[in-house]
Amino acid sequence: MASIFGHVAASTAIGYAFFPRQVRSATLLTAGFLAFSPDLDVLAFRFGVPYGSEWGHRGWTHSLVFAFVFGLLTAWLFYRKQQDFLKIAFFFILSTMSHPLLDMMTNGGRGCALWWPFSTERIFFPFRPIQVSPMSVGAFISDWGLTVLASEFFWIGVPALILVVFAKSLRAIRP
Numbered sequence: 001m002a003s004i005f006g007h008v009a010a011s012t013a014i015g016y017a018f019f020p021r022q023v024r025s026a027t028l029l030t031a032g033f034l035a036f037s038p039d040l041d042v043l044a045f046r047f048g049v050p051y052g053s054e055w056g057h058r059g060w061t062h063s064l065v066f067a068f069v070f071g072l073l074t075a076w077l078f079y080r081k082q083q084d085f086l087k088i089a090f091f092f093i094l095s096t097m098s099h100p101l102l103d104m105m106t107n108g109g110r111g112c113a114l115w116w117p118f119s120t121e122r123i124f125f126p127f128r129p130i131q132v133s134p135m136s137v138g139a140f141i142s143d144w145g146l147t148v149l150a151s152e153f154f155w156i157g158v159p160a161l162i163l164v165v166f167a168k169s170l171r172a173i174r175p
């Protein structure tokens with residue numbers, strides 16, 4: 001996993017960069033939750049599901065299919081009557097999808113089952129600069145946590161900010 005901060009930074013940037021009209025506190029909070037939600041799969045460890053299982057950590061919840069279905073379903077549950085439902089759905093799907101894509105750039109753990117259920121192979125990107133985050137809050141409050149935050153600030157925070165500023169300036173030129 002990247003940390004909750006890294007994932008929420010990504011969904012927030014996606015919102016401001018691509019869906020400025022859909023950004024409000026409720027949609028940002030929901031997108032933030034969705035961006036983090038694939039890691040709720042760590043609960044599977046409690047039930048004895050091994051890491052390598054497709055039902056374990058970085059398994060099925062870290063797939064494009066999960067992101068599409070869960071993002072769409074959440075938008076449908078709360079926003080289906082809104083005129084911009086499709087845009088909100090797209091915002092939510094991309095936010096959920098950002099999670100495995102970021103995890104695939106971390107330098108530890110197993111890869112993500114991105115293509116589940118078509119393939120259970122665990123994959124990474126060839127470029128993995130992000131320091132992997134510990135799985136427990138206890139372990140996060142340490143030097144490891146600080147290293148993670150510094151790494152995410154550089155590899156997620158800064159690119160996210162550049163994306164938002166770039167998208168805003170493009171809109172200013174061609175509103």
Ligand SMILES: [Zn+2]
Nearest residue numbers: 001038039103
């Ligand atoms: Zn994850």
